Amino acid sequence: MxxxxxxxxTILKTRGLKGELQVYTDFDGLDDIDFDAVFIETAGKLVPYFVTSVKYPQANTAFMYLEGVDHIDKATPLAKRDVYLPNKLMPEKDPDDFTLMDLEGFIAIDEKHGELGEITDVTEYPQQVxxxxxxxxxxxxxxxxxEFIKGIDIEGGEIYLxxxxxxxDVYLGGE
Known part of the structure; x- marks a missing residue:
């Protein structure tokens, strides 16, 4: 969007009376990103706020103070809103961090049947992906x-199976 x-x-709620915000963070590695401002979605637009302090007390949680938001009355309207950072701050993805979930969009090539097509969806279930x-x-x-993956060409966007x-045949009805 x-x-x-x-x-x-997402900002979950206020914390205390001095405008501190509790943010549920679902972006891995956020504590490694150095940022001094965030953007909070307000009426479909992103509004910038300077961050005066941020702490990460536990996984998926940040406590944040924003400049000018110094009282619970100023913080309360921000609850339940999404928080964004500019793309230039997004960490480069380490090729070693490649996971099966990243295979969406890759071309699947089977040893016997050749090119099967583009992987349109990758879903993680408890036992398998x-x-x-x-x-x-x-x-x-x-x-x-x-057992089925024989190779993955990350640069070329292909997976060999x-x-x-x-x-x-199960899907093609034995045609």
């Missing part, structure tokens, strides 16, 4: 696991 900014969390492709006008789901015999 906001092309030049990325969401880091499932990828979805549209192959021969059918939605095909398959697990992303070490050896899917079990008969898996595609």
């Amino acid at each position: 906001h092309d030049n900014h990325f969401r880091i969390g 499932i990828a979805t492709v549209h192959y021969q006008h059918h939605e095909v789901l398959f697990p992303l696991n070490a 050896d899917l079990p015999d008969g898996l595609l």
Whole structure:
């Protein structure tokens, strides 16, 4: 929605009487980013606020003071609003941090059947991660696991698979 900014969390509530805000942060590694201002979504627009202090007492939580928000009456209207930072502050993704969830948009290539198509969805279930492709006008789901993945070309955006015999037939109706 906001092309030049990325969401880091949501203001849950005020804390104390001096305008401190409790922010639920769902952006990993936020405490490694050095920022002196945040943008708070207000009526569909991003409004900048200077940060006078921020603490991270536990995972997914930040306590934040904003310049000019020095009383609970000024802080209360900000509760339940999303908080953003400019994209230029987003940390570069370390290639070593690549996960199966990052395979969305990759082209799946099976050893026997060739190119299956673009992975349109990657869903994490308790036991496994499932990828979805549209192959021969059918939605095909398959697990992303070490047994089936033969290689991943991160630069080229391709994943090489050896899917079990008969898996595609289940979706194609044995055509």
